[in-house]
Amino acid sequence: MESMSEYTVSFADAHVSIQYDTDELYHFLSLLFGDVCGVPGADTEIRLFIALDESTGEYTLNSTACAPFSGPLGVQFAAVLFDAVIFNLLNKNSHGIAFHAGAVAWQNKVILLPGQSGYGKSSLTTCLVTHGFSYLTDELCFMPVDENAPMLPFTRPLCIKPDTAAAVSQLISKRALSTAIVDQDGLVIPHRSLNPDFLHISAPPSLILLPRYLAGSTLKVDKISAAQVCTLLMTCDVNARNLADHGFQQVVQIARSTPAYQITYSSFQGINDALQDLFDVLHWE
Amino acid sequence: MDTTKTVILEPGYLLERIDNEITVYHPTLTTSLYLNETGALIWELCDGVRPISEVIDILIKLYPENQEQIADDVKALVTRLLERSIAVLN
Numbered sequence: 001m002e003s004m005s006e007y008t009v010s011f012a013d014a015h016v017s018i019q020y021d022t023d024e025l026y027h028f029l030s031l032l033f034g035d036v037c038g039v040p041g042a043d044t045e046i047r048l049f050i051a052l053d054e055s056t057g058e059y060t061l062n063s064t065a066c067a068p069f070s071g072p073l074g075v076q077f078a079a080v081l082f083d084a085v086i087f088n089l090l091n092k093n094s095h096g097i098a099f100h101a102g103a104v105a106w107q108n109k110v111i112l113l114p115g116q117s118g119y120g121k122s123s124l125t126t127c128l129v130t131h132g133f134s135y136l137t138d139e140l141c142f143m144p145v146d147e148n149a150p151m152l153p154f155t156r157p158l159c160i161k162p163d164t165a166a167a168v169s170q171l172i173s174k175r176a177l178s179t180a181i182v183d184q185d186g187l188v189i190p191h192r193s194l195n196p197d198f199l200h201i202s203a204p205p206s207l208i209l210l211p212r213y214l215a216g217s218t219l220k221v222d223k224i225s226a227a228q229v230c231t232l233l234m235t236c237d238v239n240a241r242n243l244a245d246h247g248f249q250q251v252v253q254i255a256r257s258t259p260a261y262q263i264t265y266s267s268f269q270g271i272n273d274a275l276q277d278l279f280d281v282l283h284w285e
Numbered sequence: 286m287d288t289t290k291t292v293i294l295e296p297g298y299l300l301e302r303i304d305n306e307i308t309v310y311h312p313t314l315t316t317s318l319y320l321n322e323t324g325a326l327i328w329e330l331c332d333g334v335r336p337i338s339e340v341i342d343i344l345i346k347l348y349p350e351n352q353e354q355i356a357d358d359v360k361a362l363v364t365r366l367l368e369r370s371i372a373v374l375n
Binding site: 225226227228230231232234235240245246248252255256 | 299301302303304306307308309310312315317318319320
């Protein structure tokens with residue numbers, strides 16, 4: 001048994017410390033969290049523990065906030081660890097709204113891709129990245145109450161579920177794929193492999209694009225009203241319970257000030273025409 | 286649906302009117318609802334005093350060309366409100 005070391009993940013003024021005991025775990029944690037932007041050296045409140053069981057060769061994740069999980073260091077372990085870390089980072093956060101949302105950037109303008117699990121955030125994010133947009137996140141964006149403070153994307157790897165992994169593998173460069181975790185549970189592609197020139201973009205979103213996967217549909221992009229986007233954004237509000245009005249007024253402000261479209265798709269055939277329209281919108285914003 | 290009843294909205298909801306549409310969020314129920322222009326009008330007529338039948342009559346007078354559709358629209362919206370526990374019938 002090696003001695004325990006500590007890896008800290010900082011995001012939106014919260015900090016989670018992960019104690020680990022092997023070099024293999026250090027590399028795993030670096031791949032998952034090495035690109036997450038936070039303030040180093042701040043006080044740590046939450047601790048997770050990961051240790052190797054030498055008798056089985058599996059790792060076990062323990063924390064006070066969730067049930068233990070054991071398994072190899074693969075895609076499923078990464079998913080469980082992301083859930084645990086994000087839960088703890090946001091559990092007490094009350095100075096902004098965290099949205100379930102992907103985000104990409106184009107010419108220093110941010111496109112927010114909000115959606116609950118299963119709506120196609122990661123697929124649409126991947127599609128946009130392969131069309132020249134810069135990858136920011138496929139999971140979480142934090143919008144501080146202070147509108148002068150920057151929006152924070154949780155810059156984790158791109159995580160692809162097994163049902164779309166084969167299709168995504170065709171789109172991503174071989175160089176990026178060579179750095180990914182790949183197994184029967186999907187793909188985890190490091191942020192730095194997709195966006196090696198990542199610069200933090202502090203601008204608020206210039207465009208909201210809501211993905212909606214609908215089996216058998218042809219791709220279409222529809223403008224949606226501020227009231228519609230406000231209603232949909234409230235369903236993606238991760239830390240609502242921490243905020244006095246569940247963040248409703250902040251969401252109203254975002255919805256009022258940001259043009260929004262819903263993209264309905266079952267495949268991305270025809271995406272080039274749709275993207276041209278979106279580029280036009282971004283030019284005007 | 287018994288249209289002699291009134292629609293009582295669950296207190297505590299947050300509402301914002303944007304361009305004649307309404308977005309509603311209820312923090313306790315953690316449910317959100319979008320109402321288009323027609324829905325917003327129905328919502329505002331459901332004041333806890335008027336029975337549903339009167340809401341329908343008012344809208345028919347305002348929009349006689351949509352007479353056949355209005356009763357269905359009102360009942361559909363009230364059903365949505367009931368399903369989401371944002372309202373009860375009294």
